[in-house]
Amino acid sequence: SQQGEEDPQALSIQEGENATMNCSYKTSINNLQWYRQNSGRGLVHLILIRSNEREKHSGRLRVTLDTSKKSSSLLITASRAADTASYFCATGSLRAASKLTFGTGTRLQVTL
Amino acid sequence: EPEVTQTPSHQVTQMGQEVILRCVPISNHLYFYWYRQILGQKVEFLVSFYNNEISEKSEIFDDQFSVERPDGSNFTLKIRSTKLEDSAMYFCASSIDTGTDTQYFGPGTRLTVL
Numbered sequence: 001s002q003q004g005e006e007d008p009q010a011l012s013i014q015e016g017e018n019a020t021m022n023c024s025y026k027t028s029i030n031n032l033q034w035y036r037q038n039s040g041r042g043l044v045h046l047i048l049i050r051s052n053e054r055e056k057h058s059g060r061l062r063v064t065l066d067t068s069k070k071s072s073s074l075l076i077t078a079s080r081a082a083d084t085a086s087y088f089c090a091t092g093s094l095r096a097a098s099k100l101t102f103g104t105g106t107r108l109q110v111t112l
Numbered sequence: 113e114p115e116v117t118q119t120p121s122h123q124v125t126q127m128g129q130e131v132i133l134r135c136v137p138i139s140n141h142l143y144f145y146w147y148r149q150i151l152g153q154k155v156e157f158l159v160s161f162y163n164n165e166i167s168e169k170s171e172i173f174d175d176q177f178s179v180e181r182p183d184g185s186n187f188t189l190k191i192r193s194t195k196l197e198d199s200a201m202y203f204c205a206s207s208i209d210t211g212t213d214t215q216y217f218g219p220g221t222r223l224t225v226l
Contacts, residue, residue: 099160
């Protein structure tokens, strides 16, 4: 797999349910960031987790990082229709920290 | 809340023409970036810029591309002679610090090369 691969590629849930998206990467990282993108729009930063952190919360978002498995997960609790978007993880490597490498994204659809 | 802004939102140009995409980073940020996203594909890093110099660049960022901070607020990406394959959404981003800090993205400029 490539650096920053999310799974699933698409996820459809009902409002109120939780959504979990996973990201795997290959190289050693400095940090990992999650972004949201509404169709055809810009990237909205959600949360940054550093390589020495294991878990981080922001509102309804919970991010975990397992550097031994080179993976991260994003959990959105109590989802809303407005959460419908594509979600990307992006890693900043130790060698090239300023260069974010994006994953392929998970397309989340939240239905009423 | 401060935001990164980009102009224009959509640029249409003929193949071979020069284009300049403009960005105004967040005012107290020191590091600036350009990324692009070809329709349906991943967001790809182009270049990072700090202290009036390129810090890192990708293989995509060849001699056709250049960046400049012409004044204290603008950050530009120039494509000298556009090709069809340059059609993409171009995102500018900025951060206070590099490597350990959040990169905030602008809304993007959609470039269409005909």
